[in-house]
Amino acid sequence: MKRLVGLTLAALLLAGCGGYDDTATPAPPTAGAAAPAAPSECANDGTQLRSYEPSGDVGEGPAVSDIRTRGRLIAGVAADTLLLGARNPNTNQIEGFDIDMVYAIAAEIFDDFDPDAPGRRVELKVITAADRIPLLQDGTIDIVARNMTINCARWEQIAFSQEYYSAGQKVLVGKGSGITIDDLAGKRLCAPSGTTSLENIEKVLGAEPVSSTDNSACMVLFQNGEADGVSTDDTVLAGLAAQDPYAQVLKSDFLTEEPYGIGVNADDRDLVELINTVLEDMRRDGRWQASYDRWLRPDLGVAGVQPAPLYGR
Template sequence: MKRLLVLLVVLAGISACGYDDTVVPRPDDAATTSTSPPTTTPCDNDGTQLRSYAPDSGPVGGDAVQAIKARGRLVAGVAADALLLGARNPARNRIEGFDIDMVYAIAGEIFGETDRAALDRANRVELKVITAAQRIPFLQDGTVDIVARNFTVTCTRWQDIAFSEVYYQAGQKLLVGLDSGIDGVDDLADERICAPAGTTTVDNLADVAPDATIVTAPNISACMILFQNGDADGVSSDDTVLAGLAAQDPYAEVLDTAPLSKEPYGIGVGQDNVDLVRLVNQVLEDMRRDGRWRASYDTWLKPELKVSGVQPEPVYGR
C-alpha cells in the first residue's frame, strides 16, 4: 500500500514539474502594463500587509487587463499536486481545486463568460504549473499574469509583487505518521520536517522549532515522498495542503493543534498591474455576494477540514 501511495505522489510530482494545462499557447501580442506606479503603504505584517487596491467604481480594466484580452487568454501559475487546491483529476484530465475556481472566476470576468467549459472551449485559460519558488520570478518577468497557488501575503513579497485581497485564511500545521510520538511543536527536537523551498513555511518552522532539522524539497509532492520513504519524520505546510495529503495516505495524520502561523492567501499579480489587482478584487467581492466562494469552499475544502468556511473581509487602502 505504501509503495502504491508513493507512486501516486511521484506521478503527481511529475505532472507538477512540467505540465501546462488547458490550451496550446498562441503567439502573444506585445504586452503593456499600467503606467501609474502603485502607491506605497507602510507594512509590518501586523495586518497592514493585507491591504490591497479597492475595485474601480467605473469600467474595470486598464493596460494589463487589455493586454490579456488582446492575447486571448489568461495565464495563471498554479499547483498540480495540491489536492483540494490545485491537483490533476485523471478521470477528467484537468487540474481542479479551490484555487483553480478562483482562476476561472477571474478569467470569466475578463472574457465575459462564467462557465468553465465555455472558457476551455475558447482556450481562454492557460494553467501553467509552477513551483512555489517560481511564483514571484514568473510574475516579475511576465511568464504568468496571476498566481493562484496557496500564496501567502507578506510585507516582503509586497516589495516585489502585488496581491489581491485575502480570499482564504489558512494556517500552518504538521503532518506526521500515526503513532509517531509527535504531538506538537515541542516534540520536534532533532526530528526531520520537510517543507517546500521558497515558502513562508520554512521560515516559520525555523522560528517555532529551532531544534528541528528542516528538510526542503521543490514541492509538497517531493516532501511527501521523503516522508513516505522514511527520509523525513513529518511534513509542514498549510492546513489546506496537508488535508489533501492526509486524505490520500491512511498512515498519516494532521495534528489537531493550533496553527503554527496564519497564512492569508492572496492572488499574486505583477507589481505594476494595479488595474488587474482591482479587477481580481471586484471578482472576489462578486463571489462573496453571489455565493460562488462558499460553493467552491464547500466543494473542495469543507469535506476534509470539517469546518464551515468564511470568506475574509477585504482590507483596502493602497
C-alpha cells in the same frame, strides 16, 4: 508498505503531468531556486492585508486590456496540491479551490468565458512555489493562484489581491510515530523551497527544515523516511493526508497565520482591482462559499468564512 504508498503516490502524480492543450508544464527546477526576499522594515501586523480598492473603471486598465488582446489569462498554479490545485487523473484537468478563483477572474475579463470549456480563455501554467515571484516579475504569467501567503516582503516585489482565504501552518506526521506538537525539536520537517512554511519550521517550530521542490516531493521524502513529517498550510496537509492512510495532521491551533492572496505583477494595479471586484462579487452571490464547501470543507471539517476585504494601500 510505507515505501509502496510513496511510490504509488509519486507514480500517480507523475502520470498526471501530461498537459492538455491549454496547460503548460515546465521541467521541475532545482530546489532552493527561490527569489531572495527583499529587505523589509515592514511588519506583518495586519496592514500587509491592505490591497487596492476597486475604482469606477475596473476592467479598463492596461494590464486587463493586454490580457483581452492576447485572448487568454495566464495563471500560475499547482497541479499536485489536492483540494487547491491538482490534476484529476480521470479528466486530465487541473481542479480545486484555487482553480475556481482563476476561472472566476477569467469570467470577469472575458464575456464569452465558458466554464465548461475554460481552456479557450485560460492557460494554467504549472509552477513551483519558488517560481511564483520571478514569473510574475518577468511577465511570464499574469496571476498566481497557488496558496500564496500575503506578507510585507512579498509586497515589495509584487502586488496582491485582498485576502481570499485564511489558512494556517500545521504539521503532518506518520500515524503511530509518537511525534506530538510539543515534540518537534530536532525533527526533520519538509516544506517546499520559496515558502514561508519552510522558514517557520526552524523559526517557529524549532525543527530541522528539509526543502524540496513542491508538496508532493515533500510527501515522498516523508514516506521514504527522509523526513519525519511535512509542515505547511492546513489546506495542503488535508489533501496530503487524504492520499496516505499512514499519515495524520497533528491536532493543534494554527502555528502561524497564512493569509492567501492572488499574486499579481507590481505594476498591474488595474488587474488587482478587477480581482478584488471578483472576490467581492463571489461573496455576494455565494460562489466563494460553494467552492469552499465543495473542495475544502469535507476534509478540513469546519465551516469556512470568506475574509473581509481590507483596502487603503
